Amino acid sequence: MENKNQEEASIIEVSTLTCIDLANTDLHQSAVLLKQACLDSGFFYVINHGISEELNDQAFEQSKKFFALPLEEKMKVFRNEKFRGYAPLCDQLLDPINQVRGDYKEGFTIGTECLKDGSHRDKALYSPNIWPNPDVLPGWRETMEKYYQEALRVCKSIARIMALALDLDVNYFDTPEMLGNPIADMILFHYEGVSDPSKGIYACGAHCDFGMLSLLATDDVMGLQICKDKDLEPQKWEYVPSIKGAFIVNLGNLLERWSNGFFKYNIYNFSLIFLTFFGHMTFSYFLISYRSTLHRVLGNGQDRYSIPFFVKPSHDCIIECLPTCQSENNKPKYPAIKCSTYLSQHYKAAHAHHKQT
Numbered sequence: 400m401e402n403k404n405q406e407e408a409s410i411i412e413v414s415t416l417t418c419i420d421l422a423n424t425d426l427h428q429s430a431v432l433l434k435q436a437c438l439d440s441g442f443f444y445v446i447n448h449g450i451s452e453e454l455n456d457q458a459f460e461q462s463k464k465f466f467a468l469p470l471e472e473k474m475k476v477f478r479n480e481k482f483r484g485y486a487p488l489c490d491q492l493l494d495p496i497n498q499v500r501g502d503y504k505e506g507f508t509i510g511t512e513c514l515k516d517g518s519h520r521d522k523a524l525y526s527p528n529i530w531p532n533p534d535v536l537p538g539w540r541e542t543m544e545k546y547y548q549e550a551l552r553v554c555k556s557i558a559r560i561m562a563l564a565l566d567l568d569v570n571y572f573d574t575p576e577m578l579g580n581p582i583a584d585m586i587l588f589h590y591e592g593v594s595d596p597s598k599g600i601y602a603c604g605a606h607c608d609f610g611m612l613s614l615l616a617t618d619d620v621m622g623l624q625i626c627k628d629k630d631l632e633p634q635k636w637e638y639v640p641s642i643k644g645a646f647i648v649n650l651g652n653l654l655e656r657w658s659n660g661f662f663k664y665n666i667y668n669f670s671l672i673f674l675t676f677f678g679h680m681t682f683s684y685f686l687i688s689y690r691s692t693l694h695r696v697l698g699n700g701q702d703r704y705s706i707p708f709f710v711k712p713s714h715d716c717i718i719e720c721l722p723t724c725q726s727e728n729n730k731p732k733y734p735a736i737k738c739s740t741y742l743s744q745h746y747k748a749a750h751a752h753h754k755q756t
């Protein structure tokens with residue numbers, strides 16, 4: 400648990416993140432910015448993503464309508480064994496070491512459906528979604544399904560820039576085993592209450608996302624904080640403000656592993672010193688790997704709504720060190736693992752406190 404001084408120090412820090420314009424046709428220019436964002440924080444904004452303000456507003460309006468329903472109505476779509484549907488307050492506990500109770504948020508998860516021909520039925524991470532009663536919330540499902548498809552499209556465009564930033568072919572992640580049949584979860588969140596890190600009370604405990612990349616839409620209530628260097632003691636937390644029309648993107652553990660996750664503090668410093676002398680030449684001489692960044696949400700007493708979208712490759716994708724992230728001197732650090740095995744391990748760990756359900 401944090402002491403009061405650390406908490407106060409973190410309140411005044413507001414982070415400035417790199418912004419990537421998805422309408423920029425010069426993808427190589429965007430890739431240079433993305434690399435920079437990975438060096439700086441592992442978090443960045445994307446703008447001009449093609450999701451209309453109207454659709455975004457509709458998704459938030461519908462989300463608010465759902466959470467405003469009586470608990471009894473929401474419990475009719477209580478999350479199933481695949482964690483689709485409604486998760487009430489404190490259902491999730493992301494940072495068991497520092498939290499005295501579950502996250503002070505309620506959520507609703509919409510994930511990847513099985514293919515209509517049934518060919519995905521045996522895959523643990525694809526399953527039918529559950530939906531609120533259309534008589535209670537007309538048009539709700541349609542709005543969410545449309546938003547889901549659009550968010551997936553945006554993630555695929557970001558993955559193309561990521562590929563370039565890793566010196567891979569622009570289409571590298573577009574194959575059927577990778578992002579052709581991705582596993583993607585969209586979660587509607589409603590936060591409330593006041594967090595108090597000194598008492599171990601959080602709206603969302605500190606964690607790194609475990610997928611490939613996450614696209615986050617928030618309302619304008621401040622709450623999200625990032626810790627750019629997870630190895631630094633004491634941790635330094637900075638708020639990430641929301642920017643109208645922009646999504647916040649961050650990279651997950653799976654991408655860190657895929658890109659050989661060597662990007663640690665000392666290399667960062669060394670790279671920065673080098674950068675001072677040789678400018679962007681640094682990028683050609685160092686193997687770049689992406690990294691996941693620790694983040695959390697603090698509640699300030701206002702209701703806060705967000706919609707994160709978590710993308711991972713298909714069930715059968717083999718996650719093994721990307722070809723451009725290894726060399727004679729930088730051998731792969733992790734054995735190859737099937738994406739479904741990797742994700743199942745993470746899901747089990749994240750829901751370990753659900754033994755009673």
Ligand SMILES: O=C(O)CCC(=O)C(=O)O
Pocket residue numbers: 588603608615617622623694695696705706707
């Ligand atoms: O709601 C937010 O701002 C962040 C949510 C988040 O980080 C998560 O659910 O993984």
Ligand SMILES: [Fe+2]
Pocket residue numbers: 606607608694
């Ligand atoms: Fe997260």
